[in-house]
Amino acid sequence: MAVMSRRRVIQLVLVGVVVFLVAPRLSWNLPGGLEKLGLQQSPAAVAVACWAAAVAAWAYAVSRPRPVYLVDLSGYVAGASHEASRAKTIAHFGRCGRFSDESMAFQKRMLERSGLGEQTHFPASLISVPVDMCLRTAREESHAVIFGVVDDLLRRARVAGGDVGVLIFNSSLLSPTPSFTSLIANRYGMRRDVVSHNLSGMGCSAGIIAIDLAKRLLQVHGLYVNLS
Structure with a gap:
């Protein structure tokens, strides 16, 4: 009831x-x-x-359910040094010497069927020589993407960090402590009672879950600015 x-x-x-x-x-x-x-x-x-x-x-x-509107969106675009074709990526992975033939065949099938184009941007840790996959590079990549997107979105929407009432973050793999929501809230001076949800380890499908969660939270809490 x-x-x-x-x-x-x-x-x-x-x-x-x-x-x-x-x-x-x-x-x-x-x-x-x-x-x-x-x-x-x-x-x-x-x-x-x-x-x-x-x-x-x-x-x-x-x-009656409150209407929820998408005011603006922003996407991160890496520099030209991060761009690589599928063939170049597979060749680079092969030169690293860290993957078996079976693993290389799987990665080739994944690149061909996942919809990645010939101008896909990859993290620097994957296309560097040698491959440098560690927590440090993962944090550097995450900070570059997160701060770049949030800075651009707040600027375009003309919204201050303190005006955000709902914060939702989704990461497919990396889930550090403190969470990314804490990192964002502290960096942009968000309010102490901001409603935050940190989704991680749920794969790419969690993007749809995050959108639905944002809609439901805005309908419950009313006139809040949502950042997800």
Whole structure:
């Protein structure tokens, strides 16, 4: 069973108070046709009827789902030094000497079927010689992407970090401690009561989950700015 929020209870009480104060005055000006109903001699009945109508209208208004809009979006574009074709990538992995023939065959199939184009940008840790896959390079890559995207998005939307009420972050693999949401909230001076969710280890499909979560949170919390 749904529990009515404190804000809605206060709104309902205020509606009732206003109706009970205004309705008795209006009852004296009712058309003569309503005298047969006995309402002109009963201001309380008029107040109750008006209150019931007001509550019904209020309940209908608050029960409708709040619309959620995408105001702006931003994507990170790496430099030309990160660009590589599929053939160049496979050749580079082969020169590293860290992958077996079976692993190389799997990576080739994955690159061909995953939809990656001939101008895909890869992390520097994967296309460097030798391959440098460690926590340090993973953090450097994450910071470059996250800060680049958030800086651009806040600038284009003309929104300050303190105006953000909902923060959702999704990372397919890397999940450091402290979390990325803590990193973003502290860097951009977000409010202490920001609603944050850090999704990780769920693969690329978590992007759809994050969008749905953002929509639901905005419908619940009302007029908040969401950053996801």
